[in-house]
Amino acid sequence: PPENALVVSADEKTQIQALNRTQPILPLRPGLPARQTHDYERHGLTSLYAALDVAAGSVIGTCSERHTGADFLRFLNLLSRHYRTRDLHVILDNSSTHKTPEVQTWLAAHPRVHFHFTPTGASWLNMVEAWFSILTRKSVRRGSFDTVTALVKHIQAYIDRWNVAPTPFVWTREPAEIIKKAIRRVR
Secondary structure (H helix, E strand, C coil): CCCCCEEEEEEEEEEEEEEEECCCCECCECCECCECCCCEEEEEEEEEEEEEECCCCCEEEEEECCCCHHHHHHHHHHHHHHCCCCCEEEEECCCHHHCCHHHHHHHHHCCCEEEEECCCCCHHHCCHHHHHHHHHHHHHCCCCCCCHHHHHHHHHHHHHHHHHCCCCCCCCCCHHHHHHHHHHHHC
C-alpha cells in the first residue's frame, strides 16, 4: 500500500451459535483439563463482521443477524467512518457478498477505499482469520449463552478487551516464501 495508508484485514465469521450448555464448565484441577458437557440448547445465530488493523492489531467488529450484501455494506460504512482521514486498503476473500453491484457502487462513491482480494483457496492469508480462531478458542467456545443478545454482548466485550492491548500478527516467514506458496496453491 502507499505510505500513510491504513491496511485492514476484513471478513465475516458466519453462523456463530448461541449455545447454552446443560451443565456448567467443570474447572481445571491438578492433572485434569477443563471439561464441558457436549449437551446444549441452541438459541440462535449471529454473524460477526470484523476488521483487523494489520499494523496496530486492533479490531473493529459488529454482529449482524444475517450474512448479506446489505450487512456487509453496513460494515463498510462503519469502517469508512472509523478511518476517515486516510486511504483505506481492505484485504478480503472472494465471498460473493464482497462483490455485489451495490458494493461496487459503494466503492465508486468512496474512492479512498481499495479492496485487495486473497487468491481463491488462500483465505489463510487474511490475518483476521487468525483472530477469529483466537476468539473462538479462547472465548466463544468456552461460553454458554441463553440468548443471541448475550452472545453478541460477549463478543463485543472480547473485542473491547482485545483492543486494550492489541497485538499485531507477524508473519514468521519471508513474504516471497508466502507468495510462492499462495501461487502454487492457485495453479
